[in-house]
Amino acid sequence: MTRLVETVFPSRLGTGFRWLVGSSWVTNLGDGMLIAAGPLLVASQTRDPLLVAAAMIALQVPWLLVGLVAGALADRLDRRLVIMTANAVRGLVLAGLCVVIATGQVDIGLVIVAMLALGTAETFVDATAGTLTPMLVDKRDLGIANSRLMAGMITGNQLVGPAVGALLFSVGMVWPFVLTVACIAAGVVLVSRIGTPPGAVRGDVDTHIRQDIVDGVRWLMANPPVRTLAVIIVVFNVTWAAPWSVLVLWALERVGIGEAGFGLLTSAAALGGLVATFSYGRLERLVPLATLMRAVLLAEVLFHLAMALTTSPWAAYPLMFFFGAYAFVWGTLSQAVRQRAVPQELQGRVGSVYMVCVMGGMLLGGLLGGLIAREWGLTAPWWFAFAGSGVTLALVWRSLAQIAHADEAATAAA
DSSP: OHHHHHHHSOGGGOHHHHHHHHHHHHHHHHHHHHHHHHHHHHHHHOOOHHHHHHHHHHHHHHHHHHHHHHHHHHHHSOHHHHHHHHHHHHHHHHHHHHHHHHTTOOOHHHHHHHHHHHHHHHHHHHHHHHHHHHHHSOGGGHHHHHHHHHHHHIIIIIIIHHHHHHHHHHHOTTHHHHHHHHHHHHHHHHHHTOOOOSSOSSSOOOSOHHHHHHHHHHHHHHOHHHHHHHHHHHHHHHHHHHHHTTHHHIIIIIIOOOHHHHHHHHHHHHHHHHHHHHHHHHHHHHSOHHHHHHHHHHHHHHHHHHHHHOOOHHHHHHHHHHHHHHHHHHHHHHHHHHHHHSOGGGHHHHHHHHHHHHHHHHHHHHHHHHHHHHHHOTTHHHHHHHHHHHHHHHHHTTTHHHHHTHHHHHHHHO
């Protein structure tokens, strides 16, 4: 057992990181239950497509509204306390929702308000959580550390959590929300055990928060490798989200996958990601970072092409496994590269800019995907994604060598 723990969580990563992983894994389990229970609760209150969409958007739109503020606060305040406070707010909102459900007073208006509050609190959690890892782990170990965090996200958020949430909802509408509150409470306790120095990472905070945000954006724009990485993330999220927005229709009508089989598509991607995250350490040791970045981005381009040509479920499932594997390698690698390059006192602000890029790209890509599919058919978004990602990769191919070692450029500049 000790040997297994050492393999999964090497002792060189430190005790503080193990507490962080424990908190991340348990809260991701709760979030995974909400992924299933949330839409089921919404559907139990209304069948109006506009209201259903509004409830789902309420979870995402806070990133665009307060994401940069959340990142700035992560650099101004004690990061551990920010996470604990924001998660406590999430727990209180869910506890209130539990009371409303249990007493039979729930309605769609209250659900949407609760979703918006949860999305806002989660924005502060996510903007700050990514800044703790570079505080706890040496730069050379950021890749393996992020892969372990990603493994918990895949397992809890995509594999175990949704299934447990749906099962509990069928037993009693309130139970998945009650258990999620318990997961969040456990996460708060585990984060409290992390031994980071008290107070903000910045010695003196005498600037307005608007200036802090400007400084973060300015640093990113002045660093060519980190700036180019942000552009890649925006474009690849647009091209990825376009076909993903109509994936269910593509699966049902183009490929002939039934409703039950559709759920297995996301499961196949999650399994691929799980395999990849636990293989990441070996990949990073054996493959130069620039080569690895080029390989996974090329895999994305070829994946879009293969999906555009696919008409068989027997091809779709392995392709989704392949997608999960390379996508989570990219997620781990790109985050580690950025964390190595960005100074500690700017991690929150620069990281929040990236998350705004991710969310903005996904929203724009989803809109484009729906419009393209309506005009030219369900395979057209895949062709759009293939062309857009392929052209982008060709343009940034040479720059990926600098991006992979952005930390060296940042150190030289400093």
